[in-house]
Amino acid sequence: MHRVNVVTMVMNKLGKKLAIIDGYTYYPTEKTTLISWRCTRGFPCKARFTTDFTMGLRYGFYEHNHRPPKFFIQDGICHKLG
Ligand SMILES: [Zn+2]
Structure with missing residues (x-):
């Protein structure tokens, strides 16, 4: 099953x-x-995906070994919390 992300x-x-x-x-x-x-958490998390330069998805592996980071987005800028 391919899911759209x-x-x-x-x-x-x-x-x-x-x-x-x-x-x-x-x-x-x-x-x-x-x-x-690549996941901003980096090693040992192996989650990653590959796109072309128009953001067309070519490959994706989305299994993380950690919970999602806490952040909020304001005016297109991502602010990490904690
Ligand atoms: Zn990750």
Whole structure:
């Protein structure tokens, strides 16, 4: 079963791109033709997804080993809590 994920694009306070899916935040690593998005929690969480530069989804693995981070979004900026 392929499920459609809604991606919300925001910035962090430093003006860097973040993507949010299902309450989890991801940061981008830009490759030649694709963007690899990794969970901002990093290792050992292996959740990630890959898009092209128009945000077309190519691959997704969304199993996290932790609860979603707490944050709020104001004017397109993601503010982490705690
Ligand atoms: Zn994670």
